[in-house]
Amino acid sequence: MKKEDIKQAILFRGKEKSLSRLHPWLFSGALKSVDKDVEEGDVVRVVSSNGDFLCTGHWQSGSIAVKILSFEDIDINFDFVLQRVQKAVALRSDMGLFDNKDTTIFRLVNGEGDFLPSLIADYYDGLVVLQFHSVGMWRLKEEIVEAFRQVLQADCKAVFSKSSSTLPKQCKISTKDEFLFGNLPEDWFARENALTYRIDYALGQKTGFFIDQRENRRLVSQYAKGRKVLNAFAYTGGFSLSAIKAEAKEVVSLDISARAVRICEDNVEMNFPANTTHRGEVADVLDYLNGLEKGRFDLIILDPPAFAKHQRNLQQALKGYRAINQKAMEKIASGGLLFTFSCSQAVSKDDFATMLFSCAALSGRNVRIIKHLSAGTDHPQSIFHPEGSYLKGMLLYIE
Numbered sequence: 001m002k003k004e005d006i007k008q009a010i011l012f013r014g015k016e017k018s019l020s021r022l023h024p025w026l027f028s029g030a031l032k033s034v035d036k037d038v039e040e041g042d043v044v045r046v047v048s049s050n051g052d053f054l055c056t057g058h059w060q061s062g063s064i065a066v067k068i069l070s071f072e073d074i075d076i077n078f079d080f081v082l083q084r085v086q087k088a089v090a091l092r093s094d095m096g097l098f099d100n101k102d103t104t105i106f107r108l109v110n111g112e113g114d115f116l117p118s119l120i121a122d123y124y125d126g127l128v129v130l131q132f133h134s135v136g137m138w139r140l141k142e143e144i145v146e147a148f149r150q151v152l153q154a155d156c157k158a159v160f161s162k163s164s165s166t167l168p169k170q171c172k173i174s175t176k177d178e179f180l181f182g183n184l185p186e187d188w189f190a191r192e193n194a195l196t197y198r199i200d201y202a203l204g205q206k207t208g209f210f211i212d213q214r215e216n217r218r219l220v221s222q223y224a225k226g227r228k229v230l231n232a233f234a235y236t237g238g239f240s241l242s243a244i245k246a247e248a249k250e251v252v253s254l255d256i257s258a259r260a261v262r263i264c265e266d267n268v269e270m271n272f273p274a275n276t277t278h279r280g281e282v283a284d285v286l287d288y289l290n291g292l293e294k295g296r297f298d299l300i301i302l303d304p305p306a307f308a309k310h311q312r313n314l315q316q317a318l319k320g321y322r323a324i325n326q327k328a329m330e331k332i333a334s335g336g337l338l339f340t341f342s343c344s345q346a347v348s349k350d351d352f353a354t355m356l357f358s359c360a361a362l363s364g365r366n367v368r369i370i371k372h373l374s375a376g377t378d379h380p381q382s383i384f385h386p387e388g389s390y391l392k393g394m395l396l397y398i399e
Contacts, residue, residue, distance in 0.1 A: 007042050009034040013049040022384040024112045026066035041135030043076050058136025067117040067134055078143045085147040088114040095377045102194040106378040107211050113380040113388050122207040124199045125190035126157035129207035131166045138167060145180045158182030162207055177202060193218055195241045197267050205235065212375040212391050213238060221246040223337055230297040232285045233304045237264030244272055253280045254288055289327040298333035306344040314346050321355050329363035332398050341393035349392045356394060366399040
């Protein structure tokens with residue numbers, strides 16, 4: 001597409017200063033005008049009130065009007081996508097992820113953190129699972145698939161799109177979860193920290209596994225030996241298997257999804273066929289905690305799904321986090337360890353810390369922070385995009 005054919009957006013005078021901070025989002029309030037025939041997902045050139053080029057990005061409806069792709073005046077084409085994918089893969093290679101036979105699960109593209117906003121690409125031992133969160137990125141799907149094929153070569157066995165639930169519903173794009181390249185069996189397996197997991201890529205949450213918790217699962221394995229462990233919101237058992245491997249005295253995997261608990265139990269059986277310390281339970285976490293005997297567990301993991309996907313849901317989300325964390329603090333044994341997380345982008349680190357302070361005060365327990373927790377090295381964050389730090393957590397010691 002020639003530059004003269006690309007849609008143009010003009011900023012109000014003075015609003016160009018916000019782009020000097022290289023933040024990858026341009027909000028609708030900064031825009032003076034945009035070409036009338038612009039459509040969702042179109043590439044737009046953003047210019048100042050004087051007509052000077054500022055950036056190029058994908059147009060979208062809502063408060064974030066443009067997801068910025070480049071601050072250079074370049075074409076958004078296959079070469080652009082290929083270069084970004086090459087850099088993303090090179091970073092994971094530099095982190096040693098491709099050379100680790102014990103871990104074949106990691107993130108390849110982390111949206112704005114890899115300068116490909118609204119694109120998530122997760123890797124499961126040759127299977128690349130994509131999630132498109134914008135129409136603009138979805139329109140580049142063919143270029144993205146080809147880029148991964150070229151860069152990964154034999155390490156790319158198949159590419160699966162899991163975006164039916166992530167594309168904006170108001171855009172009325174009909175898409176199904178499907179293979180865009182290759183084809184693999186529904187039962188697909190990959191390894192993390194020397195443990196093997198079935199990856200529920202077609203029907204599971206996110207891309208099939210919570211990749212961002214790899215380092216925190218490793219940390220659980222350092223402290224679980226001899227402890228009674230409750231893995232709440234267990235999903236398919238990542239934290240549970242780490243605790244079993246560390247010779248925990250007992251592990252209970254709790255989830256409201258019977259399918260997730262079933263896969264969790266299969267993962268335990270596959271890795272520890274003689275294990276007798278694990279039990280899966282299907283239940284609501286808060287109901288379970290309310291009925292729990294005090295001191296029953298001395299290591300509890302709270303890793304709930306996102307309670308707030310938008311700022312307007314923040315207060316309701318914090319109410320939910322307070323309920324489960326206060327109850328866990330009340331019920332955990334003296335000397336217990338609480339691993340607690342929030343993956344809600346709308347909940348800031350300060351929000352999360354304040355909520356936990358409130359829970360500690362109301363629980364009547366002495367609580368000490370042992371460690372602040374976050375995602376692994378395969379989840380880079382642009383220094384210009386603090387919102388990219390969505391996963392936050394703490395390891396707490398409860399007296």
